[in-house]
Every structure is written in structure tokens, then in C-alpha cells.
Amino acid sequence: MEDIRERIDALGEAINQLSQLNETPEIANEITRLKAVVYKLEKKAGTLYDPWDKVKIARKIERPRAQFYINSIVTDFVELHGDRAFKDDKAIIGGIGKIDGHTVTIIVQNKGNTAKENIERNFGMPHPEGYRKALRLMKQAEKFSRPVVCLIDTPGAYCGIGAEERGQGEAIARNLLEMARLKVPIVSGIIGEGGSGGALALGVADRVFMQANTTYSILSPEGFASILWKDSNRAKEAAGIMKITARDLLEYGIIDDIVEEPVGGAHKEPLQAANALKEYIVSQLNELTQKDVHTLVEDRYERFRQYGAFYEEEL
């Protein structure tokens, strides 16, 4: 695995250097050839990714963000701002639009692709007002009987003084309760990092998916290592035992589906990633909108009801 990664890096560097030269047909051919080799190597590496590789891909700054997916797959999108109480949290984008034939409310956590954007979006870490905006839009969706689509990409809910003063815990808790009984279909999925309660607050859904190179966990591997071993440098090791990859969570039944990504990760071919995402969401909406509301909410309850492992025979 290490060799493959080194070779990919070396080839990437070669491609970079070639593309800075004056372009001749020979150079263009060589770049195409090298890219094909990289593609093959990445495809091979993809089957060998360990959890930490996935963490790194999920966090890549060039990874397509929720805003990109909205631009690519939602038509007639109208963004709706604010929680009507405190302010508009830019870590969460919400609005109404169409995905194929379905009019939906779409609520996403949005990181940035640059340092500047990340600061503006608070690195995708919402404050309570972000969760309250999300809830307001969900209740609005319920009123107008339109499905809700959530895209999750956050290291976690923000930890800070204002967030605590305004009730971060209450805001997340309220979303969990209200999503559990919302009378419209909900499709949620992880498109990057699914960090803790801050992710779950958009994740109580009828269908939960993960893109292939994303993670969903109780805490970041760094936080986990720091709590358990008082050493955040052991994050890679933590990632190995936490069971945070799409494949692990599919096996546990925490998610329903894995949405495939282009070879090497969604950032390699963002539009291809968007198409796969769109196709998945549309197929789920086609199915879920056929269900009567009672069955829908009942099934959602049962889904979350069954999670847990315990032992209880009389001793």
C-alpha cells in the first residue's frame, strides 16, 4: 500500500511538471498516459484503503462540498436563511428546489474549499441556530408535504461559549426528536465527515447513505484517542478500531447504502460524484414517496429502535 501511494505521488509530481512546460502533442500524450497509470494505481489502492486513508480523503480540502452538489443536482434552488430567533448560521445551507421530478427541502452542512471559505462556513461546524434553521425548514417541509434531503459534512457541532449559551445540546436533541416523527420522507447521507451528534442532528432519516470514502463516528479519531489514551497523535490507530467506514457501518445496519465515488475519491471527478449522488437520491425518493405517512414514520421509529447490543438473560 505504501509503495502504491509513493508511486501515485511521484507520478502526480511528474504530471504537474509536464503540464507546466509548453504544450506539445508529445507532452499532452505523455500526460494522458501518466494519468491513466495513476488511475489504475488509485483503483488498486481504493480496494486497499484503510480507515485512516478514508479519513484523509473525507477531509480533503478539494473534496466537493454540499454547495457544489446543490448547484449540480438541484434545479430552481431558492436558499432560505435564518432560524427566526438569533441569526443565519452559514455552516448550514437550507432551501427548496427540485431534484429530478421531486420538489424537496434540502438541508446541508457546508465546509469550504479554501481557508477563507472555511472560516466563513466555520469549517462546517454548526451553532445551535444552524440546527434550529434546519428544524424550521423541516417543519416547513412537513407543512407542504415535501420530502427532506440532508447532506452531512461536519467534524461536529461547534464547541464554544456562544454555542453553549444558546443551548447546543437542546438544539441537537430537539432535531432528533422532531425528525423521528416528521411526517414526510427524509433521505440523509454523509458526503465527507459525519462527526458525532452534530452529524446525527441531520441524520434521523428513512434512508441513510454514505459516499464510499466518508466516515461516520461518535467522535473524531483525534478526540477519541485523546479521551481514551490522552494522546491525540494516536488518531490513526483509533481510526483503525472505531469502525467508522461506510463498509463497517453498512455491515452494522447503521446505513442502508454506499454511494460509489469516482476512482481516487469524489474530488477527482466531482461531476461524476454528483451524478451518482443524484441517481441515488432520486431512486430513494421515488420509493419513499409511495409509502403512506403512517408506515413511513412507523418504519423510521423501528429503524432507530433496534440499534444497540446488550445481554439480558437471567443469571
Place this chain on the structure above:
Amino acid sequence: MLNDLIKGAKKYATTNPAAKKAGIPEGMYLQCPKCKKSIYKVDLKAQLGVCPHCSYYYPLSPRARIFAIVDKGSFNELDKEMMSVNPLDFPDYEKKLVNYIDKTDQKEAVITGTALIDGQETVIGVMDSRFMMGSMGSVVGEKLTRAIEYATSKKLPVIIFTASGGARMQEGIFSLMQMAKTSAALARHDENGLLYISVLTDPTTGGVTASFAMLGDIILAEPGALIGFAGPRVIEQTIKQKLPEGFQRAEFLLDHGMIDAIVKRPDMRETLACLLKLHQKEGK
């Protein structure tokens, strides 16, 4: 591995020293961690674990708490044999569990049951901060969910005393899902027009705050209890500054409109009894 755990539990469950049970350290006298004065232990017990000099609140064990709140002999425990397993094959998790079972004489970090408070029937759940920091894994989530569902089916109120450091790391994503599970159960209880009172005790943080703790129709707290989503240490590391005095204490939350009232430990039974009475349906 599971067998080892169960064997361990059975062996340890037979020891039952009274001091351990009350959650108060051993010895005739002890020193208050806040005012440093010495307290006669019999006094401390009579005061429900409140320092007679400075009103510092010792953590109460769930059984001592229940004893102080419910009508004598009315507590009927639910799911008392339920124990954790190791769903992620987390290294040494079983060993850790057995240690806590030994230390606390409890099988997990919550006790649930039905009881009468001043003659009024209620479902009650009490968390135990001494058991692996009161962290919520599958058992805490399942026991509370069953208790809430039972209350919904019998049209009973629910009272939960929270005390938790948050999610149980060793159960990973399963712990996270307990937040959704308990909240969903409370949604149904709520839809049936039933009363849920949460009582936040020191400390209530993380995944418990971000689920059932903050969902009470009425949220009470003990004086001085630390209540928050993120722990103070994590916040200090994030924002790289010191937190103000009293930040995330019950009084701070009351001031910011996040809880309904602070109730002193000796007044808790009476307050709960009164609230239950005020929510009785007419003609009952």
C-alpha cells in the same frame, strides 16, 4: 469473553457494603472537597449527601437517590439484569465493565423502574455518574427507551435524573444511535400528551445533554451542576481562552433560559410530587 464478563458480574454482585451503596466514601468522617471542613458521615447521609457547612453536593448513587425521592417500598425495578456486550470488539472493554460493576455494585450506568411519589405512579430512571462516567452505551439507551415506552403504553409520566460524561466511546456508533433511539421514544411519549421531567445533576454533558436530558417538558437541575454539550476542557482547547467563572453551571443555564428551575436536593421529592399532581388529568 462474554462468559468471563457474566461470571465476573455474578461473583461481584453478591458483595454489598452499605457505604458503597450510598455513594459516600468510607470512614467515620470525611473532608468536604469544596470547603475542606470535616463532616460526620452520619450527618452527610441525613443531608442526602449535601455538605452541612457549604452545601457542596456529593454525587448520589442511584439507589440512594431513589430512596430519597420515592414512597417507601414502592420502587419496582425494570430490566435489572441487562448488561453491556462489546459490539465493536473494543480492546479491554469487558475488563473495564467488570471493574465498574465491582466498584459500584451496579450492572450499568442507569437504573429504571416504576415507583410512587406521594402516591402518584411514575416511571423513573436514574443515571450513575460513578459507572464509567455515566456514559451512555447500548444498555443505558435500551433501558431508558424501554422505560419510556412502558410509560407511554401505561399513560404514565417519566422522570429521568441525568448524570453523564456523554456517549460511551467503547461502543462507538452504537452509542451515537442511542441518542436517536431515546429521543424517538420521547417523541411518542410526548404525542400521547404525557409529562416528562428531566432532572439534570452533576455532570450532564455530551450525548446525554444532546438527547433526552434537554427534552423535558420541565427541566430541573441541582444547584451547581455542570451542564453542557461540550465539556469545559474541550471548549478551552477549541477557543484557546479560559472560561468565565460559573460557566455551564446550573445557575448559568437558568440565567440563559435553558432550564426551568433549580431545585435543592432536600426539596426535590416535594417539587416532583407537586408537579405530578399539577399534571393529573381532571377527574382522576
